[in-house]
Amino acid sequence: MAQTVAQPTATTPAVPAKLPLKAIAPWAAFFGILMLVLLYFVGAEQGATSVFNGTDVHEWVHDARHLLGFPCH
Template sequence: MSQTSATPLAPVEIPSIPLAQIAPWALFFGLLGLLAIFFVSADQGAVSIPSGMLLHEFVHDGRHLLGYPCH
C-alpha cells in the first residue's frame, strides 16, 4: 500500500456583501415582482395601463394555470 500525504487546504473565505449594495437591487426586483403579480392576478382591464383587453388576453392562460379566477 502506498501512503499519500495530505496537503492542508487553505481556508475558504466567504465574501460578505454589504446590505447597502443589496438593498437597491432587492427593492427593484421586489417591485418588479409585485408588478408582475398585479398584471397576472388583479388586472381585469378596468385599471389597465394600456386601454382595452389586450393585457388581459395576453395573461389569460397564465391566470388559469396559477389558479386565479378571471371570469
C-alpha cells in the same frame, strides 16, 4: 511547455465573499417592486382597477393567471 495549475489543499478553506447590505438593498427593492407590478398585471389587470382599456393584457397573461390560480372567467 505545459503549465501546472495549483490545486487547493484541504488546509485552505473556501471563504465566501462578503456583500454589504447597502449594496444589495437597492436591487432587492427594485426586484420587489418589479414582482409586485408583474403580479398586478397577472392577477388584477382588466378588473376593477384596470390601467389599460381592452383585453390585450388579459390575453397576454391569460395562461399565467390559470397557472397561479387566479380566476378570470
